[in-house]
Amino acid sequence: MEQSIKMVLMKQTLAHQQQQMATQRTQVQRQQALALMCRVYVGSISFELKEDTIRQAFLPFGPIKSINMSWDPVTQKHKGFAFVEYEIPEAAQLSLEQMNGVMLGGRNIKVVGRPSNMPQAQAVIDEIQEEAKQYNRIYVASIHPELTEDDIKNVFEAFGPITYCKLAYGASAHKHKGYGFIEYATLPAALEAIASMNLFDLGGQYLRVGRAITPPNALAGPPQASAMPTAAAVAAAAATAKIQAMDAVASNAVALGLTKLNALGLSPAAALPSLAAALPVALPAALPAALPAALPAVLPGAIPAALPGALPVAIPAALPGALPTTLAGGVSAALPAQVIPPPGVVIPPPPRARGPTAAETAAAVEGGVQQAALQRKLLDSSPDTLQQQESLSISGQSARHLVMQRLMRRRASRTVLLCNMVSAEEVDEALHHEIQEECSKWGRVDRLVIYNERQNEDDDPAHANVKIFVQFAEPEEAGAAAGALDGRYFGGRTVRAALYDQDLFDHGDLSG
Numbered sequence: 001m002e003q004s005i006k007m008v009l010m011k012q013t014l015a016h017q018q019q020q021m022a023t024q025r026t027q028v029q030r031q032q033a034l035a036l037m038c039r040v041y042v043g044s045i046s047f048e049l050k051e052d053t054i055r056q057a058f059l060p061f062g063p064i065k066s067i068n069m070s071w072d073p074v075t076q077k078h079k080g081f082a083f084v085e086y087e088i089p090e091a092a093q094l095s096l097e098q099m100n101g102v103m104l105g106g107r108n109i110k111v112v113g114r115p116s117n118m119p120q121a122q123a124v125i126d127e128i129q130e131e132a133k134q135y136n137r138i139y140v141a142s143i144h145p146e147l148t149e150d151d152i153k154n155v156f157e158a159f160g161p162i163t164y165c166k167l168a169y170g171a172s173a174h175k176h177k178g179y180g181f182i183e184y185a186t187l188p189a190a191l192e193a194i195a196s197m198n199l200f201d202l203g204g205q206y207l208r209v210g211r212a213i214t215p216p217n218a219l220a221g222p223p224q225a226s227a228m229p230t231a232a233a234v235a236a237a238a239a240t241a242k243i244q245a246m247d248a249v250a251s252n253a254v255a256l257g258l259t260k261l262n263a264l265g266l267s268p269a270a271a272l273p274s275l276a277a278a279l280p281v282a283l284p285a286a287l288p289a290a291l292p293a294a295l296p297a298v299l300p301g302a303i304p305a306a307l308p309g310a311l312p313v314a315i316p317a318a319l320p321g322a323l324p325t326t327l328a329g330g331v332s333a334a335l336p337a338q339v340i341p342p343p344g345v346v347i348p349p350p351p352r353a354r355g356p357t358a359a360e361t362a363a364a365v366e367g368g369v370q371q372a373a374l375q376r377k378l379l380d381s382s383p384d385t386l387q388q389q390e391s392l393s394i395s396g397q398s399a400r401h402l403v404m405q406r407l408m409r410r411r412a413s414r415t416v417l418l419c420n421m422v423s424a425e426e427v428d429e430a431l432h433h434e435i436q437e438e439c440s441k442w443g444r445v446d447r448l449v450i451y452n453e454r455q456n457e458d459d460d461p462a463h464a465n466v467k468i469f470v471q472f473a474e475p476e477e478a479g480a481a482a483g484a485l486d487g488r489y490f491g492g493r494t495v496r497a498a499l500y501d502q503d504l505f506d507h508g509d510l511s512g
Contacts, residue, residue: 033124037089046105060142062091090139094210137212141179144203160189412475417500418468443477
């Protein structure tokens, strides 16, 4: 009995310690993987730019933890690259998708993902991203400080039912960090929200929306089975010791009985009934005398230190009922006591169908009247300011669509994009004046930008795609110029002219 209880408790302790070590090792690996996923490398930075410019350009995607720029002590300038570390991996992934190739300070910056100096973390990163696919979560950044969770939920509910909407708060419970997570009931609703709401002007700030790449509890990992409770281990040890003791007594008794039978000349079949009747009498007399002396010496040293609070309650409750019954009642009484029946499942009866009452009918009619009045109010009024948008009461699918149509009205563009007009070798100062003079036929030209677009730093500058942006004073002038210049021939080329998004042009984004 003593050896059996000691072995079971020792195995339980080792299993518990191994499980704790595996959990800690998994958490450390996940912390390292998440730290790598939060970093992006920014290259091809103009030497005139400082750290505050980089921070301002990358801050809309999420809170930045640190920016590391390598400085040259001789020239007192940075080396043209920087590492930007965000607080969450979703911000880094979103900046990687939307900032690579963007012109910053006259140069197209190069944004790549995490460094590959830790290849062993790639397996953990893939595991985290696979777990995130089980959730239909999206990441929303650059949220106006005055907007609340209810405001964000009301806007994003137009794409489908939302099961979870939470903004991240810092030290102050009344001021969020400008980002949050939304989980939809279906994956198509989440993808539609990403496609429609990314770079959407809400309250004067452009939302940055992308797919969440980490599960809600990224550090926890997949659930694991818990170790056996100590009280159950003691009871199991008692049952095991009981069976082993009966086997030992039976084998000794059989061996002794066969020896005597052989000496007396009797057959074993004739002596088995007497041996079977003697076992239940001999066993209760032998084991209870040894058990009180064995248990105090085994239990205090074998039970893990992590369970001192549960031991005084669990063992007195388990031992008095399990051990005396096990030792005195035999195997047939001990084994059924250890079987715990599964919990029953109670299925509630379905609700009885009933017709609507007079009060419910009147409430439905009144709700329809209020819905129609709300739609007329939304059609007649235009919530231009943020405070007016927050004061709207949104109810019903049609009302949400009306609000989305109001919110999705963009400014009329005053900028014309001209493509396939000249090659990179033909760009010079004279071209700038020629285009400005030609475009002045349709109105006053406020600004003209000639942009050589390259896919990466290794491309030949002579093969760059030349984009020409012409900003007029009025939207009507830009529309007339785009209609007149589209399809015209210039130097043997067919010019493509179209209106360019004014908000992207004002923010220096020429990659559209």
